[in-house]
Amino acid sequence: MNLQSPILSRLKKDAGTIFHSGLEAVEPETAIYRHCKRKGDNLFIGNKNYNLSKYENIYLIGAGKAASPMTFAMETLLNDKLTGGVAVVKYGHFSKSNTIKIIEAGHPVPDENGLKGAESIMQVANKAGENDLIICLISGGGSALLPFPAPGITLEDKQTTIKILLACGAAIHEINSIRKHISGIKGGLLAQAAYPASFISLILSDVVGDDLDIIASGPSVPDSSTYKDCMDIVARYGISKKLPYAVFRHLQNGLKGLIPETPKPQDPIFNKTGNLIIGSNMEAIRSAKIKAQNLGYNTLILSSMIQGETREAARMHAAIAKEIRKTGHPLSPPACILTGGETTVTISGNGKGGRNQEFALAAAIDIDGHENIVIFSAGTDGTDGPTDAAGAVADTTTIKRASAKKTNAQKCLSNNDAYHFFQSINDLVITGPTHTNVMDLRIILVG
Amino acid sequence: MNLQSPILSRLKKDAGTIFHSGLEAVEPETAIYRHCKRKGDNLFIGNKNYNLSKYENIYLIGAGKAASPMTFAMETLLNDKLTGGVAVVKYGHFSKSNTIKIIEAGHPVPDENGLKGAESIMQVANKAGENDLIICLISGGGSALLPFPAPGITLEDKQTTIKILLACGAAIHEINSIRKHISGIKGGLLAQAAYPASFISLILSDVVGDDLDIIASGPSVPDSSTYKDCMDIVARYGISKKLPYAVFRHLQNGLKGLIPETPKPQDPIFNKTGNLIIGSNMEAIRSAKIKAQNLGYNTLILSSMIQGETREAARMHAAIAKEIRKTGHPLSPPACILTGGETTVTISGNGKGGRNQEFALAAAIDIDGHENIVIFSAGTDGTDGPTDAAGAVADTTTIKRASAKKTNAQKCLSNNDAYHFFQSINDLVITGPTHTNVMDLRIILVG
Numbered sequence: 001m002n003l004q005s006p007i008l009s010r011l012k013k014d015a016g017t018i019f020h021s022g023l024e025a026v027e028p029e030t031a032i033y034r035h036c037k038r039k040g041d042n043l044f045i046g047n048k049n050y051n052l053s054k055y056e057n058i059y060l061i062g063a064g065k066a067a068s069p070m071t072f073a074m075e076t077l078l079n080d081k082l083t084g085g086v087a088v089v090k091y092g093h094f095s096k097s098n099t100i101k102i103i104e105a106g107h108p109v110p111d112e113n114g115l116k117g118a119e120s121i122m123q124v125a126n127k128a129g130e131n132d133l134i135i136c137l138i139s140g141g142g143s144a145l146l147p148f149p150a151p152g153i154t155l156e157d158k159q160t161t162i163k164i165l166l167a168c169g170a171a172i173h174e175i176n177s178i179r180k181h182i183s184g185i186k187g188g189l190l191a192q193a194a195y196p197a198s199f200i201s202l203i204l205s206d207v208v209g210d211d212l213d214i215i216a217s218g219p220s221v222p223d224s225s226t227y228k229d230c231m232d233i234v235a236r237y238g239i240s241k242k243l244p245y246a247v248f249r250h251l252q253n254g255l256k257g258l259i260p261e262t263p264k265p266q267d268p269i270f271n272k273t274g275n276l277i278i279g280s281n282m283e284a285i286r287s288a289k290i291k292a293q294n295l296g297y298n299t300l301i302l303s304s305m306i307q308g309e310t311r312e313a314a315r316m317h318a319a320i321a322k323e324i325r326k327t328g329h330p331l332s333p334p335a336c337i338l339t340g341g342e343t344t345v346t347i348s349g350n351g352k353g354g355r356n357q358e359f360a361l362a363a364a365i366d367i368d369g370h371e372n373i374v375i376f377s378a379g380t381d382g383t384d385g386p387t388d389a390a391g392a393v394a395d396t397t398t399i400k401r402a403s404a405k406k407t408n409a410q411k412c413l414s415n416n417d418a419y420h421f422f423q424s425i426n427d428l429v430i431t432g433p434t435h436t437n438v439m440d441l442r443i444i445l446v447g
Numbered sequence: 448m449n450l451q452s453p454i455l456s457r458l459k460k461d462a463g464t465i466f467h468s469g470l471e472a473v474e475p476e477t478a479i480y481r482h483c484k485r486k487g488d489n490l491f492i493g494n495k496n497y498n499l500s501k502y503e504n505i506y507l508i509g510a511g512k513a514a515s516p517m518t519f520a521m522e523t524l525l526n527d528k529l530t531g532g533v534a535v536v537k538y539g540h541f542s543k544s545n546t547i548k549i550i551e552a553g554h555p556v557p558d559e560n561g562l563k564g565a566e567s568i569m570q571v572a573n574k575a576g577e578n579d580l581i582i583c584l585i586s587g588g589g590s591a592l593l594p595f596p597a598p599g600i601t602l603e604d605k606q607t608t609i610k611i612l613l614a615c616g617a618a619i620h621e622i623n624s625i626r627k628h629i630s631g632i633k634g635g636l637l638a639q640a641a642y643p644a645s646f647i648s649l650i651l652s653d654v655v656g657d658d659l660d661i662i663a664s665g666p667s668v669p670d671s672s673t674y675k676d677c678m679d680i681v682a683r684y685g686i687s688k689k690l691p692y693a694v695f696r697h698l699q700n701g702l703k704g705l706i707p708e709t710p711k712p713q714d715p716i717f718n719k720t721g722n723l724i725i726g727s728n729m730e731a732i733r734s735a736k737i738k739a740q741n742l743g744y745n746t747l748i749l750s751s752m753i754q755g756e757t758r759e760a761a762r763m764h765a766a767i768a769k770e771i772r773k774t775g776h777p778l779s780p781p782a783c784i785l786t787g788g789e790t791t792v793t794i795s796g797n798g799k800g801g802r803n804q805e806f807a808l809a810a811a812i813d814i815d816g817h818e819n820i821v822i823f824s825a826g827t828d829g830t831d832g833p834t835d836a837a838g839a840v841a842d843t844t845t846i847k848r849a850s851a852k853k854t855n856a857q858k859c860l861s862n863n864d865a866y867h868f869f870q871s872i873n874d875l876v877i878t879g880p881t882h883t884n885v886m887d888l889r890i891i892l893v894g
Contacts, residue, residue, distance in 0.1 A: 282774060306766045329750070
């Protein structure tokens with residue numbers, strides 16, 4: 001059954017084109033080359049010029065899902081000037097390097113290899129001297145790939161602590177304060193280890209809002225929270241008895257001044273430390289916007305910070321699409337609304353899917369029977385949940401076309417089975433791995 | 448503790464002003480007078496002219512939460528020309544009328560008085576002749592206030608049927624098809640009873656999307672669904688044995704042609720029937736927009752059709768507000784984003800609140816620690832859940848101010864206790880009953 005009008009077919013094709021334009025802007029090598037230019041001995045990073053001949057050693061360190069292509073691009077730029085270094089990548093992401101040690105490690109669950117990788121990176125940081133430069137490449141997954149608990153605390157202690165904090169209703173900034181104070185690398189400690197070497201982090205952000213102290217828990221970013229804040233949080237939620245004893249003792253020792261504080265914003269370390277975001281969700285959205293405008297759409301960027309329960313965010317996207325059709329608010333058709341960020345799925349069924357596919361399914365239900373609306377959602381890493389799809393695309397005929405294949409939308413949604421739903425009507429978005437990750441893109445098109 | 452900057456105080460004051468401007472536009476009497484003008488014997492309703500001297504009798508009927516003030520305004524306009532009529536209002540909304548019978552009845556749970564009221568209204572419709580005019584005033588709650596099951600079906604049968612349809616996952620348009628086919632007044636049957644009299648419905652919409660066939664289940668609107676559709680739905684969800692027998696038999700008799708169908712769009716009835724929306728959520732939003740612009744805000748209407756789980760919709764509003772602060776998308780500050788519609792709350796706690804208060808609380812958590820953001824949410828009826836508040840207003844200091852009063856936002860949210868949360872910091876929005884209802888207004892202001 002082909003219910004799709006030429007307008008709908010056009011909108012769906014355009015959604016794919018707009019998505020790919022967003023992807024291109026945040027491809028890791030592209031991101032490095034866009035923000036870093038080499039001219040002779042000068043390496044321009046952002047608006048800063050690093051004279052490479054000035055340094056005795058130049059080290060490259062990195063961790064994250066995009067560490068392989070980022071490292072490759074930076075190695076190419078540094079070429080003969082590179083002394084050596086270490087990059088920690090996900091299993092299966094190994095790529096040979098002549099000058100850099102590449103370590104594969106566990107993600108999303110940290111493992112022994114990750115501990116070894118973090119140690120190697122700390123060794124590089126510690127040995128670098130005043131006349132050395134460290135370039136650090138951070139991307140999504142960097143936190144899990146670089147587990148390095150403070151002395152006396154195990155990986156398991158750390159994980160238990162986070163679970164307790166989540167369960168007692170602590171706010172995310174409270175959890176982060178404690179996370180940084182029980183780590184040996186996060187909360188600015190990597191930059192502290194590197195000091196007095198010069199240090200610059202290039203960051204591909206996979207975090208909503210791009211907060212530097214959140215991405216990989218801010219290894220090169222000042223931490224304004226203190227051990228006293230941590231103990232206040234412990235007291236506020238009455239969890240002193242629940243925490244692993246090693247964690248509680250560590251925080252208490254910190255409060256007593258027996259352990260040094262995390263580096264604070266005014267610390268001289270940060271005169272020699274830089275952080276630059278070279279790729280982000282908003283950068284992908286901006287590129288997508290230009291493509292949409294070129295395709296003739298009235299275009300609006302709504303927010304790169306969408307979070308929360310997927311199917312509910314989808315409903316709000318559908319509500320905006322329907323308003324465009326009905327009254328021309330917030331834009332007149334042909335209209336394109338772009339959003340980004342990363343939602344979550346509370347799983348209650350046993351189907352197959354991912355947040356982007358579930359987003360498209362929930363949206364499809366709400367736009368059913370309306371006209372000329374397409375809602376596209378896909379992950380920029382090309383992987384949506386445990387599936388081979390990046391996401392899916394919904395339109396105003398999706399529900400009817402699925403019905404004709406005896407596929408019920410409500411049942412699939414209840415069972416978190418968006419993959420089989422969209423597979424049945426051939427509306428999965430499949431890109432293969434993109435080797436980047438700046439969260440998700442969503443595209444509403446109204447003709 | 449006063450953490451509020453002059454900017455925040457100004458934003459909060461403006462939010463209230465903008466909300467009240469939205470309210471004024473949909474006040475029931477204002478809505479009637481704006482859309483209906485009397486000049487001598489001519490009554491102009493929308494773009495149509497009714498010559499009152501042409502009719503032998505002019506009847507006024509109505510039902511809904513705003514029936515009292517709507518009736519009063521229309522009585523004033525018709526004055527000497529009015530023959531009589533009936534209005535069904537909520538208990539406590541009685542107001543004396545010299546020419547119209549006012550009946551108080553149960554809402555939201557229909558009762559015997561509602562049955563009597565519906566009968567009286569059907570009697571007026573049935574007795575009206577070809578040279579008579581019926582003016583019908585519909586507002587939110589009209590469906591519950593006018594229970595009139597088809598012959599042989601009880602109120603309880605109807606309610607059981609709706610519950611079964613909701614539980615089996617039927618879509619809302621499927622539920623509505625069956626709802627209309629087991630009613631004696633909905634799905635165009637009131638207009639059919641009135642025929643051949645002239646009939647005009649003036650409608651204050653409390654329904655997302657303002658679909659005429661949904662508001663009060665469309666008593667004067669053609670129904671394109673059929674008994675065959677209803678039996679297909681029953682088969683699709685395998686509920687033939689679950690439905691009350693009287694309902695199943697009624698639908699089966701309809702399928703066999705033993706009971707007449709609901710009137711269809713091409714039916715000549717509708718040549719003498721008109722429907723005009725005189726107040727809606729979008730009308731309130733448009734008025735709010737003008738006020739916001741006059742106050743100097745860059746203003747965007749996002750959607751009047753927001754539905755879904757309240758706290759999740761709130762998160763998306765917060766995400767948009769934060770993006771405005773960070774990148775100036777979708778608007779540069781000072782910015783005002785307006786949305787409408789009606790969300791739902793899945794209750795898991797035993798606190799006190801309503802969807803608008805819970806919206807403000809969830810938004811407050813997400814904007815905590817940011818700067819110069821106010822998020823306001825209130826019901827246009829002045830009543831939010833079982834509270835004396837219409838809603839609440841959140842800002843970027845809300846969480847801190849509540850903390851200082853030992854009130855924890857996450858705990859209150861988990862316990863659906865937004866009322867006590869905002870009461871503690873004096874940020875409830877209290878208007879008293881407004882005697883109108885076009886769902887909710889939400890106002891994001893970013894300075």
